[in-house]
Amino acid sequence: MKARIKVTLKKGVLDPQGKAIQGALGSMGFAGVEGVRQGKYFEVDLAETDKSKAMTTVKAMCDKLIANTVIENYEIELA
Amino acid sequence: MISAVIVFPGINRETDMMQALEATTGTKPVAVWHAETELPPVDLVVVPGGFSYGDYLRCGAIAARSPIMNDVRAKAARGLKILGVCNGFQILTEAGLLPGALIRNAGLRFVCRQVKLRVENTRTFFTNRLNQGDVVRCPIAHGEGNYVCDEETLSSLEGEGRVVFRYVEGNPNGATNDIAGIVNKTGNVIGMMPHPENMIEPLHGATDCRPLFESLLAA
Numbered sequence: 001m002k003a004r005i006k007v008t009l010k011k012g013v014l015d016p017q018g019k020a021i022q023g024a025l026g027s028m029g030f031a032g033v034e035g036v037r038q039g040k041y042f043e044v045d046l047a048e049t050d051k052s053k054a055m056t057t058v059k060a061m062c063d064k065l066i067a068n069t070v071i072e073n074y075e076i077e078l079a
Numbered sequence: 080m081i082s083a084v085i086v087f088p089g090i091n092r093e094t095d096m097m098q099a100l101e102a103t104t105g106t107k108p109v110a111v112w113h114a115e116t117e118l119p120p121v122d123l124v125v126v127p128g129g130f131s132y133g134d135y136l137r138c139g140a141i142a143a144r145s146p147i148m149n150d151v152r153a154k155a156a157r158g159l160k161i162l163g164v165c166n167g168f169q170i171l172t173e174a175g176l177l178p179g180a181l182i183r184n185a186g187l188r189f190v191c192r193q194v195k196l197r198v199e200n201t202r203t204f205f206t207n208r209l210n211q212g213d214v215v216r217c218p219i220a221h222g223e224g225n226y227v228c229d230e231e232t233l234s235s236l237e238g239e240g241r242v243v244f245r246y247v248e249g250n251p252n253g254a255t256n257d258i259a260g261i262v263n264k265t266g267n268v269i270g271m272m273p274h275p276e277n278m279i280e281p282l283h284g285a286t287d288c289r290p291l292f293e294s295l296l297a298a
Contacts, residue, residue, distance in 0.1 A: 013227060014253065016187045065144060068137055068173065070180045071227060 001046045003058045004077040007067045008039040042066060054078055080295055082108040082123040085151070087142040090129030090166065092274065099276035100125065103292035113145040121159075123204075123295060124151055128165030128220075128274060138181060138223045139169030148174050160204050161268045165221055168260070168270035177263055177270045178236070179228030185253025189222040193284075194251055196244040196259050196273060203243055203262050205269050207297050208290040215287035217273040219251055224272040226254040226261075236261055244271055 009015050015037050022036040044061070048054040058076050067074040082100050086093050093110065100108045109119050118124060131142035142148070148170075155161050155176055163171035171177045184190060198206050198213045209215075228236070233255060236242055244260035252272070260271030275288035 013182065014185065014225070016183050016185055016225075016253075020187055065136070065140065068140065068180055070172075070178075070229075071182060 001048055001054050002079050003044040005042040005066060006075040007072050009037055010071055010073055013071045051078055080104045081106055081121045082125060083111045083118055083121040084108050084125045084127055085111050085147055087113040087131040089131045089133050090127055092128035096125055096127040096276045099279050099292055104295055113147050115147050118150050123160045126163040126167030126170050128167055131166055139166055139173040142170045143173035155268055158267050163270040165272055165274060168272055171270045176268050178232045179226055181223050182225045182227055183223050184225050190251045191220040194219050195247045197247045199245050200240050200243045203269060205291050205294050208294040214247060216285050217275055217288055218277050219273045221272055224252040226258045
């Protein structure tokens with residue numbers, strides 16, 4: 001089973017990289033970019049075949065390492 | 080005063096830190112490899128600066144999950160003094176020993192220069208030889224020193240006098256309330272972004288941070 005994990009900065013946490021990307025897009029001529037937030041994407045291959053067990057494990061992975069829940073949110077998709 | 084300095088792969092300030100500790104406390108610190116599971120009997124543990132695990136995932140994230148950190152956490156809970164500098168501060172926040180997080184500098188640049196710090200709390204084991212409001216010069220060298228935390232944490236840090244150092248005459252990284260260093264609720268864990276170990280010998284250009292290390296002897 002594969003877990004696809006999206007980690008994004010929480011609302012209100014400053015994202016200077018997103019701001020720089022937004023500035024670059026503007027200077028390249030892409031008009032109307034109202035905001036850019038940069039995040040991270042992970043693919044984790046699991047031996048587990050039971051979806052709910054996999055979800056429990058991946059949630060623990062996110063809480064304990066993959067995301068810093070002080071500043072980040074995460075979303076998990078299993079396939 | 081016996082101290083231990085923890086060494087992780089990618090750390091590069093451990094020698095500076097060990098020299099500073101030896102020069103100021105008179106005792107050579109013990110280097111402890113991150114894969115160890117138990118700390119030797121010491122009075123202080125220092126988590127030094129550098130780039131543990133190449134800053135992969137997040138600064139300090141992987142190092143914070145090292146085997147030795149379980150014992151650091153357990154002994155910190157029993158009152159052992161812990162000091163984290165730069166990457167060490169990032170590691171302590173990632174390990175849950177200090178609140179908040181250190182994110183990318185607001186200006187996006189790695190900043191390597193001298194800053195001025197105001198000592199805000201002189202009741203700690205690293206500042207008891209200084210006076211409230213003293214300003215010391217200290218070098219910084221980091222790309223992710225922008226301290227952030229939620230409103231509740233910030234008001235408890237400020238309300239309880241747990242901001243130990245604050246940047247003055249300019250904030251180099253965008254840190255909330257110019258925070259450069261903090262202490263935990265129980266007063267035994269301190270984290271700071273600047274490098275006091277590099278401002279203690281005349282060869283460093285100034286010795287402003289020597290009293291910080293001398294505070295360890297009185298603590």
